[in-house]
Amino acid sequence: MHEALLEIADDCLVLGHRLSEWCGHAPMLEEDLALPNMALDLIGVARGLYARAGEIEGKGRGEDDLAYFRGEREFRNCLLVERPNGDFAATMLRQLYFGAFMEPFWRAAAASTDDVVRGIAGKAAKEVAYHIRHAGEWVIRLGDGTEESAARMAHAVEAHHRYSGELFESSRAARAAEAAGVLPRRSEMRAEWDRVIGMVFVEAGLTVPEGVFMQTGGRAGLHGEDLGHMLAEMQSVARAHPGAVW
Amino acid sequence: MAETPLWEVFIRPRNGLAHKHVGSLHAADAVMALQAARDVYTRRGEGNSVWVVPSSAITASDPDHAGEMFEPTGDKIYRHPTFYDIPDEVGHM
Numbered sequence: 511m512h513e514a515l516l517e518i519a520d521d522c523l524v525l526g527h528r529l530s531e532w533c534g535h536a537p538m539l540e541e542d543l544a545l546p547n548m549a550l551d552l553i554g555v556a557r558g559l560y561a562r563a564g565e566i567e568g569k570g571r572g573e574d575d576l577a578y579f580r581g582e583r584e585f586r587n588c589l590l591v592e593r594p595n596g597d598f599a600a601t602m603l604r605q606l607y608f609g610a611f612m613e614p615f616w617r618a619a620a621a622s623t624d625d626v627v628r629g630i631a632g633k634a635a636k637e638v639a640y641h642i643r644h645a646g647e648w649v650i651r652l653g654d655g656t657e658e659s660a661a662r663m664a665h666a667v668e669a670h671h672r673y674s675g676e677l678f679e680s681s682r683a684a685r686a687a688e689a690a691g692v693l694p695r696r697s698e699m700r701a702e703w704d705r706v707i708g709m710v711f712v713e714a715g716l717t718v719p720e721g722v723f724m725q726t727g728g729r730a731g732l733h734g735e736d737l738g739h740m741l742a743e744m745q746s747v748a749r750a751h752p753g754a755v756w
Numbered sequence: 757m758a759e760t761p762l763w764e765v766f767i768r769p770r771n772g773l774a775h776k777h778v779g780s781l782h783a784a785d786a787v788m789a790l791q792a793a794r795d796v797y798t799r800r801g802e803g804n805s806v807w808v809v810p811s812s813a814i815t816a817s818d819p820d821h822a823g824e825m826f827e828p829t830g831d832k833i834y835r836h837p838t839f840y841d842i843p844d845e846v847g848h849m
Contacts, residue, residue, distance in 0.1 A: 540792035
């Protein structure tokens with residue numbers, strides 16, 4: 511059961527960390543604040559889920575143990591969120607893809623049988639609704655912008671679409687949590703995801719690719735090499751100074 | 757991003773109060789300006805309503821005319837409501 515919560519927590523932490531990599535590097539000051547805002551939303555959700563997962567697991571592992579002292583193969587995030595940032599277009603598309611899945615997911619999780627999950631869901635649904643709005647507006651403007659921005663957005667779709675299918679897959683752990691009513695069934699988010707992505711793509715002048723072979727494996731700990739590099743950086747301070755506080 | 761238009765941001769801290777100018781930002785259009793205003797100026801719960809106005813839509817007074825614009829009010833102290841006793845029951849005006 512706790513592993514299903516870890517999957518979603520890892521999604522949020524990994525994507526939150528990816529967004530934090532933009533801090534100080536965004537194309538304009540306004541985005542330099544907007545991207546870390548979203549990162550902090552995601553990391554906040556991850557913290558709540560890690561704490562709950564550790565509690566259910568019952569081995570005394572807290573949020574820091576789960577975030578900083580697990581290896582790459584123990585991370586259960588989907589492949590989409592670990593993809594390197596690429597350019598701004600790719601980052602915004604990745605955010606839209608993830609948000610369009612999480613928004614209906616959290617809305618449905620507001621009916622969870624777990625009190626803590628219900629609490630997290632209420633807060634997270636509002637946060638992610640804004641992420642969709644923000645990323646969606648950028649995808650529209652870049653897709654329907656200059657020749658250069660349209661080409662970059664089309665390239666982002668080509669690069670990321672193959673990671674969208676995994677969002678709707680339920681691992682064995684997830685199916686157990688779904689059967690217990692703790693988390694909603696991931697496949698049920700498909701219709702809403704298609705609707706939101708379709709709406710944005712029409713305005714952006716983008717085409718939803720068809721017949722794409724979907725990559726998968728993240729839920730089983732089989733990640734791309736990029737996650738290892740990211741974790742090495744993210745975990746280095748906690749591992750160099752275990753138990754440090756400030 | 758040199759050509760990205762400038763916007764002025766106004767925030768209302770609470771219902772019943774007026775929107776107040778808090779600063780400016782760059783954004784391509786009104787929708788993006790509202791989002792940027794939210795991200796830049798409301799990170800610590802500063803408000804519950806935001807206005808954005810293109811900076812180019814603002815007509816400002818000329819500092820060279822400050823004398824004729826503002827000094828004539830300086831000696832009209834009777835305009836300040838300090839000569840009246842306001843009953844406590846009236847409360848905040």
